Amino acid sequence: MGKKKQEMAQVYSNSNNEFIFGENGGRGKHLSSFLKNLSLTGSSASKSPSSSTKPDDYQEANSNIYGSLAWGAPKGTGGMPRGVSNSGSIISSSLKRTPTQRSVSLGTPSAHRSPTREEYTKTPGSSSRRRSQSNSRYADLDDDWDAGLDEVSVVPKQPENRNFPMLDSLYPDLTLPSASSSTSNLESPKKESMDFEDYQAKLEINKLNQLNSKYSKFRKVLTTDSSINLQDLRKLAWNGIPPELRALTWQILLGYLPTNKSRQRSTLKRKRQEYMEGIEAVANIDFEDDAPSNTSSTSIGTNREKQLYHQINIDVKRTHPTIKLYSFPEVQLSLRKILYLWAVRHPASGYVQGINDLCTPFFQIFLGHYLWQLQRKASIQKQGNEAEEDLFIQGLMDDTDTAEQALLQDPRLGDYTIDTFNPKLISSRVLSLIEADTYWCLSRLLENITDNYIHEQPGILRQVGDLKNLISRIDIELLNHFDHEGIEFIQFAFRWMNCLLMREVSINLITRMWDTYLSETPLGFNNFHVYVCAAFLVKFSSELKHMDFQEILLFLQNPPTQSWTEKDVELMLSEAFIWQSLYKNASAHLRN
Amino acid sequence: MTLRKKTLLKVIILGDSGVGKTSLMQQFVNNKFLHQYKATIGADFLTKEITVDNKVVTLQIWDTAGQERFQSLGVAFYRGADCCVLCYDVTNEKSLNNLTSWKDEFLVQSNVANPQDFPFIIIGNKIDIEESRKIPSLSKKLNNITNQGFGGLNYPVFETSAKDSINVEAAFEVIAKMALQQEELNEVNGGDVSDDYNDAINIHLEGNGSGCAC
Known part of the structure; x- marks a missing residue:
């Protein structure tokens, strides 16, 4: 098990971590196949004569884990089981994300829409309304997209284009083709050979993917129906909420604003x-x-x-x-x-x-x-x-x-x-x-963490204990080092729990973290936070292992997060997510 | 006594919220005063190397949170302390009155074996603030507290301004001396720097009270 875990960490850090931020928030299909493949990782590695330190093994393990997920992974990684791919292969290789090309499509004309989301097509008035909204200009949503709506103009008029799956524009290279295969009319183009027409279509799709945007996805979930689908909103929000929609989304996720819009x-x-x-x-x-x-x-x-x-x-x-x-x-x-x-x-x-x-x-x-x-x-x-x-x-x-x-x-x-x-x-x-x-x-x-602030703060003490147990599973060497140096977890982790890492991470990144916390069920401020703290601590593991008592405490009191970006935080959240998936239903196991 | 290894002295700073514990520590360790430190949560940790009686020692200072709710945490931070600094704010009478309970709380939670002789020091901070806002007849009240709350023991008292850097250095010098004595005492008693305080041995600290500004 220890070996497997180590490999997982390696695989994880070596490859594109974004899968966890895919359409399903790294959950559901992604996760189950991820976990399923963990066992494959172990077996394939153990069959290999050389030990798990050989890079090829990681790649092999990588392909086991990511094989059915990561369409857009660089070809050089090898071991990518292209053969498994169905319709995804059409779009896999050339779908390189070019941030500058991405643009916003606020009003998605009907042909743009994903055929899988039938709810978006069924309201008759919606398409005309959307078209009218395409006049609106939206700026500065994200650092890497261009809000010029002139670029929306390329709309494939041919009806057959509707047959192609709409990819997740945020992480086009990660979307599972099977996610859209439930709709029967998508099956036809799959496995067909690439002729010129397909190639053209591919380019169109590529463009469409870039036109779609995080913002318009949120917009759809937040405005399409009279009652907001909380599941859909959580899935989207787990990966981060556009700043402008954060207030509204938070209030809904917290249950402060009712999902039924007529009651808001x-x-x-x-x-x-x-x-x-x-x-x-x-x-x-x-x-x-x-x-x-x-x-x-x-x-x-x-x-x-x-x-x-x-x-x-x-x-x-x-x-x-x-x-x-x-x-x-x-x-x-x-x-x-x-x-x-x-x-x-x-x-x-x-x-x-x-x-x-x-x-x-x-x-x-x-x-x-x-x-x-x-x-x-x-x-x-x-x-x-x-x-x-x-x-x-x-x-x-x-x-x-x-x-x-x-x-x-x-x-x-x-x-x-x-x-x-x-x-x-x-x-x-x-x-x-x-x-x-x-x-x-x-x-x-605070309803989620009332035990943190009552007399003797039992919630925090439990969380600190859980953190220590978690580290004993994830990074026993670090724990041993702490023990050797006389470091107690309460000495540094108390504040992490009491202030939800707000003293360690800048408030702009905290708001990004809360997007994810608020999308967790139950809300992530209690248990999920412990996994985040574990990910946070382990981030500095290699440095900490070379420090003595004083250095460790001084370091953890002022951890070097000043230069952190959302990417760092998202990586931490995804690590926390994996660990939660592995350990949350295994508390007996966790507690020795 | 020859210096065989690095001498580490553990100092705990206690006192009500907002009396300036963090500022005192920052002034001593980093020679700076910022107008706004965030409220301390749990405890902060800082170190400083100084020379006491021709001996280089490292002070490991724990700056604790002042809110009562965090007091149950003490066990984790107080254990093995060599000296305890009790702080109050010279403009806040309540913080002065609370010194006794801070001391008692410390003795309970740190579980020191020689509570009668454990070295405490009292610091009244914020003397830079205008006279009119200071606690009226402060020295009398302070005497009452040491006579009643502290059983007549004479702990050194300093009045400081962390802001203007008045008396901070002097206070910590005494703190270091007291901590060193305590540490050597433990050394003699326990054979090593463990938390094992055996029999209490009387030491008298009155001689160190020279910094008293009252």
């Missing part, structure tokens, strides 16, 4: 109202008071309340001290309200340091969403583009809001980002709506 507006209204009433009910606290010490006399609450408020107050002041947004008194006021209300409503845990960090991703994502709404709205007023209001979180905009009107006229509106925006420019009305949404989403998140 009323639910938001009720919840926000409930929050405002909650804040009014704690009227004995003066949230405007941010005097540094609990000797300040303006608050008239009990000692306990004063103490709680004091703790929250001093922590809010030192929340993300390097991010400008959190230095504004308006934002600090909002955070104080959110945290205080949460604490008094959850007396078993109350406020615990670190929860202040946890509410910030929600706050800034929701604030950013409001900015985006304004930017969309301003751009219709100017250019007559469609505002895409069906992707707006309801109730934030109000024509009578003077601050909002001023912002809509602001020539710099389009340039504002969450990092440059001055929150003084928005009205207290909007701020309190964002507060309310943040409060409820924070509450939802």
